[in-house]
Amino acid sequence: GKYYLFMMLLLFLLSLSLWTPSSGFSKPPNLYPLETFTGSSLRSFNRHGHRRFSVRRGSPSTQFTSLPSAATAETGGTNEQYLDDKQLDFIKAYLNEHHKSDVLIPLVIAFSSLGTTAIKKNMWIAGSFTVTDAELVDITRNQLHIDATVQDGRKTSEEKVRVALDSDPVQGMVRTYPTLPKLDPFVLEYASKVPVDNFVRRMIRLCNIVKAYEATGKLIQLGVQMGGKGVGKLKNDLYLNQVPHNRFVRKYFYDMAADAVLDAVVLCSDRKISNRMKLTAMFPEMNPSMDSYRIGTLLELARSIAIKLAEQNLRVRVCVQGSMGVGIFTGVPKQLNGVHTLLQRMDWQSGPGEENEGMVGDYVNFGFVGKDHVVNSSGSDGEAGATKQDDVFLILCPQNMVGLESSIIGNLAEMVDAAGDRPVILLNPDLTDKISSQGQQSVRGRQQRLDFANSFKTIFQFQNIYYSGTSYFPILGSVVKLGPLEPWVAHQRRDLVDDAGEVYLPVYSSENTPENEILIKTFQS
Numbered sequence: 001g002k003y004y005l006f007m008m009l010l011l012f013l014l015s016l017s018l019w020t021p022s023s024g025f026s027k028p029p030n031l032y033p034l035e036t037f038t039g040s041s042l043r044s045f046n047r048h049g050h051r052r053f054s055v056r057r058g059s060p061s062t063q064f065t066s067l068p069s070a071a072t073a074e075t076g077g078t079n080e081q082y083l084d085d086k087q088l089d090f091i092k093a094y095l096n097e098h099h100k101s102d103v104l105i106p107l108v109i110a111f112s113s114l115g116t117t118a119i120k121k122n123m124w125i126a127g128s129f130t131v132t133d134a135e136l137v138d139i140t141r142n143q144l145h146i147d148a149t150v151q152d153g154r155k156t157s158e159e160k161v162r163v164a165l166d167s168d169p170v171q172g173m174v175r176t177y178p179t180l181p182k183l184d185p186f187v188l189e190y191a192s193k194v195p196v197d198n199f200v201r202r203m204i205r206l207c208n209i210v211k212a213y214e215a216t217g218k219l220i221q222l223g224v225q226m227g228g229k230g231v232g233k234l235k236n237d238l239y240l241n242q243v244p245h246n247r248f249v250r251k252y253f254y255d256m257a258a259d260a261v262l263d264a265v266v267l268c269s270d271r272k273i274s275n276r277m278k279l280t281a282m283f284p285e286m287n288p289s290m291d292s293y294r295i296g297t298l299l300e301l302a303r304s305i306a307i308k309l310a311e312q313n314l315r316v317r318v319c320v321q322g323s324m325g326v327g328i329f330t331g332v333p334k335q336l337n338g339v340h341t342l343l344q345r346m347d348w349q350s351g352p353g354e355e356n357e358g359m360v361g362d363y364v365n366f367g368f369v370g371k372d373h374v375v376n377s378s379g380s381d382g383e384a385g386a387t388k389q390d391d392v393f394l395i396l397c398p399q400n401m402v403g404l405e406s407s408i409i410g411n412l413a414e415m416v417d418a419a420g421d422r423p424v425i426l427l428n429p430d431l432t433d434k435i436s437s438q439g440q441q442s443v444r445g446r447q448q449r450l451d452f453a454n455s456f457k458t459i460f461q462f463q464n465i466y467y468s469g470t471s472y473f474p475i476l477g478s479v480v481k482l483g484p485l486e487p488w489v490a491h492q493r494r495d496l497v498d499d500a501g502e503v504y505l506p507v508y509s510s511e512n513t514p515e516n517e518i519l520i521k522t523f524q525s
Contacts, residue, residue, distance in 0.1 A: 106210035232489030258308035260460035399430035
């Protein structure tokens with residue numbers, strides 16, 4: 001009888017030690033992967049909630065109930081909150097539901113001391129120390145707060161991990177997860193002022209470090225649906241396989257490119273970016289390797305950019321390369337045949353009584369590629385014969401040709417030097433070597449030519465992706481950079497059911513030009 005009573009008492013005490021009251025918080029919503037940009041989604045998540053202190057959620061044994069949130073602590077004890085209630089709850093629930101194995105657990109391993117510990121212990125017995133689970137419990141301005149579950153042999157423990165949004169991999173993890181440059185604070189302040197965009201962009205860098213490439217496209221979609229400014233978002237129903245394109249499609253690209261150029265010129269004037277710029281617009285009507293190439297689209301794009309700059313009282317010189325070659329082997333690339341004449345004959349609405357009266361000849365001028373076509377100011381204002389200097393140079397499709405003395409690099413380099421610190425913008429350049437006789441554009445001087453070509457930084461790009469290099473139908477997707485300080489985003493084109501239209505869904509994003517291997521992997525996933 002005494003043994004029976006003793007056992008009953010022991011079981012009762014054991015049950016008390018294992019029992020804990022419910023935390024009282026509801027289960028996170030059952031979220032599904034983000035698939036499309038829809039109007040209803042944008043309307044549903046485009047409102048910001050009120051400010052509050054965030055509380056770390058968990059069981060009473062691990063919850064900090066007497067301390068202010070980490071977000072408040074990082075801002076000096078003020079009420080300022082990084083993400084609003086709806087954004088914070090949605091992002092935590094989404095990442096915990098769909099990205100534990102590919103994002104949260106690798107982040108814990110790569111950016112905390114648990115990764116270093118795992119290397120040391122697994123050196124002797126592989127798999128003896130593993131991170132089996134990770135739950136995101138809070139997001140502050142500079143950190144992710146993660147509760148990690150660690151399996152050390154037969155022992156299981158809970159660890160609280162903080163991962164800085166601008167961190168680098170810990171010692172021992174650099175070889176597995178090579179680091180990437182940190183984002184410039186000015187870039188974040190200028191291009192990602194909205195907090196959710198700021199978080200998404202820094203989170204994308206961490207995902208690229210831990211090679212969670214597929215998650216980066218989801219994060220771009222998440223930023224749009226959570227009330228961001230629409231980073232990387234493209235309009236639906238572009239139907240770029242239909243040639244000629246609709247007028248609204250052309251105007252859509254003209255406006256995006258012109259806005260990006262104006263933004264870049266302003267940043268250049270503030271000495272935030274280089275004055276050597278490159279703009280690439282390679283949708284079907286702008287692609288000279290396709291039979292859909294339309295010279296009028298190139299001219300209209302150049303006109304839109306020039307007028308946009310002229311409206312800001314900037315003088316623009318639109319330049320086309322002249323004839324190159326030796327003897328009877330002289331000429332211009334087929335893509336630019338007649339462009340210089342057409343530029344001056346097209347309708348600029350610059351005549352008397354028209355919308356842009358007096359613009360051509362004053363704020364918009366034309367020329368060729370070379371230092372002789374860089375105009376500097378001379379004389380005083382109002383003086384007879386006085387000239388005003390060019391503020392911006394827009395060069396259309398500069399490219400090398402096959403033949404003797406047929407490289408554009410020399411004339412272009414002289415023009416850039418003569419322009420000084422004024423913006424020089426190349427529209428759809430092709431500065432690759434065209435190997436010719438007598439060793440021209442071959443090995444000699446190749447590195448210098450490559451360095452010069454690479455000195456022009458992309459301020460805008462839209463380029464379609466196709467299934468193969470020789471077949472241009474159907475369009476697989478696109479790679480875009482919609483501004484000088486915007487990230488690169490790769491989209492996959494998808495048709496909606498019942499021929500309801502088409503959408504371009506982000507599948508990958510990074511701060512650098514996407515690599516082909518990564519694009520193939522993300523498009524196939």
